[in-house]
Amino acid sequence: MRVPNIKKFFLLLVMSYLSVNSLQFSLEKTLLSVKDIGKAAAKNIKNLLPTPKDIIEESKKLLIRYPLEFVSNTINEICIAALFSETIVPKFTPDINLLQFQLCTACNKYNYPLLNAEDMCRSPEFDSKKKVVIFATGWATKVNDSKAINALAKAYNCRGDVNFVAFDTANFVDTLYTWSALNTDEIGLNLAKGLVKLSNIVPVENIHLIGHSLGAHIVGAAGRYFQQLSGKQIPRITGLDPAKPCFNEGASLSGLMRGDADFIDIIHSSPGILGKREPMGDIDFYAGGLDPLPKGCLSVMCGHERAWRYFAESVYPGNEENFMGKRCTSMKRLRGGKCPGDNVPMGFAVSHNAKGNYFLEINDKEPFGKNGDKTHMNLQRECGLCTN
Template sequence: MDQRLNLIGLLQLLLLATSGNGLEWTVPDVVSSIKNVGSSIIDPKLLPTPQSLLEGSKQLLVGLPFEYVSSSINYICSQALSSNKIKSKFTPDITKMNFQLRTACVRTSFPLLEAEKMWNSPSFDPTKRVVILATGWTTQVNDTETIDKMAQAYNCRGDSNFVALDAASFVDTLYSWSAFNTDEIGLHLAHGLVKLLDVVSVDKIHLIGHSLGAHIVGAAGRYMQQLTGKMVPRITGLDPAKPCFNEGETLSGLLRGDATFVDVIHSNPGVLGKRDPMGDVDFYPGGLSALPTGCITVTCAHARAWEYFEESIYPGNERNFMAIRCSSIQGLRKNKCVGDDYPMGIAAPPSLKGNYFLDINAAKPYGKLSSSQRSARLLNCGECA
């Protein structure tokens, strides 16, 4: 183990021992740890830099406690689901759910069960692909930054019809109730997709979901296979929600096999987002840290997944985020990962398999291969003129 990291581990242990978080560290525990890393503090060259101390403390004081809370919520929710005694207070009603077609200047809603009507809308281009986005907890279709920014990016790109799933109030309630609803909302979305297939070829459909939305589109992909025997070519999961979703349990959430190609971006692993691989390819920008560089809150980290993807949508940005198959971010930084690099985001090749790591910038533009000049030129692209 790197000696500098040993010292950081000691400092973190000392912080844990005095942080009042309920962990029962004793003086002998700390003394023993000091002995284990004693060699690290003899040579001044091995002392951590101020930046490494800041990063280590940030992960400890902000990311780690929330990970314990998240795991506790996950356990309680799993027990509730397995008991079959707790149901959502608000049962999804498909008649209240819509597709909202977004152009730069117009928003047009169509009931899920009348999705084929989009074909006749002057805002719909049948020659283009259809991208459908489902967002997460406490989001609403007309007041959500995720939808607004993604719509702008796709309208700038110009090669797709961008559609947002309007799930009414069924993910805008208590988190556990919202989580319980994801499977049924996914079934309703699948019925809407079946209607859409009357006018759009399945190979033109791309489903994207952030947080709880990732599990909604995963369920939609599975149900559409059952209903039609057809498979959506691509589902993209953007930091799929962790609490309540566990493979093999009542709510499995998004899984590889829900589409021909499932790609996942993890930006808040282990806290609000899932840590374990879930797709054909899983990207870990910044590694497995709960907080990517530039974030000091878990909500910031959770949002980064869609922000990374949004950046990659703009013309010229497709290769902003280049990732290499690896087992850790440390291996990547030490040049121990072999193989070619591939883009994370809109241009991710459907042949990719495995776990891919990459570094990112702390502020926009986030991609290491991004261009500030190009970002400035694209700032208003996709907006209503």
């Protein structure tokens, strides 16, 4: 891809965030590809890489002239080049003693050290006969102030047949994005150690891992390491718009991939920008197609968040078929009635026998599922909340 005036564009992106006054690129008369930019940046900025959120938010005025996906691809190539050149190392090494499981009930949240998972299982608030859903959040998300955790906890507590547990990464994915990305593999290893403890009390077939953004790559690593440590396989991992920047199959950071669990389902809501575009699971849902800004969204962060909002909506009793997708290759073919085959529910009730890429329409506001009902949604507003 060739883009004119790239010097001005790139300097605005990088220097705005790094304040590296000495950073100079002799690009005035050279037109560089995205990969060329990444390599040039990696040689100059060492471990002071810009974060995707900052670049995208601060670069809105540039997007009139430069495609949003180009910005995202540039970030990705910078990260890849830096990782391969070993110019960055994790700034904060995860301390397993600081990582915790947080059991979320309708009325309270209870924290337990990751390696003392048996203490959580002994809690009167924990029912070892129920399934366990463990949710890992994304970048720059704090466990005690997370809309995603609160939304999913409320939905599962409404169902009442699951122990919903948030995974507290102790701010190790709340640092500069590139350091956070590098930490995902080690955090996943530590999570796997906690899962081994948990599986001594809860049958492994009752464990479901869910991750959003960087959290999707954390649970993917946890699934791989759990297999190594226990010889068993997690039955299901759900990836909610797995993070794109820095994660590329076959590279230093591969992220979530098929085989990390017996069944992997993916919901893409910001494909090609903050989330991965390519298929990653046994079944991949493209809600609204390949548009990085779903209906009703004016920012990339809105699109990135939609994945967990869709999933949370599908968890409520009666909403299991709110989102129905068809195996297809594009929204154009779907809208043209050229996608034969059965409808498959996205989210909570996904069929483990379904494979491939599925496309579906979505609404611009809640209920987001085309089969959703506003009256039914209003009745659910108090469901899953504390009644004491």
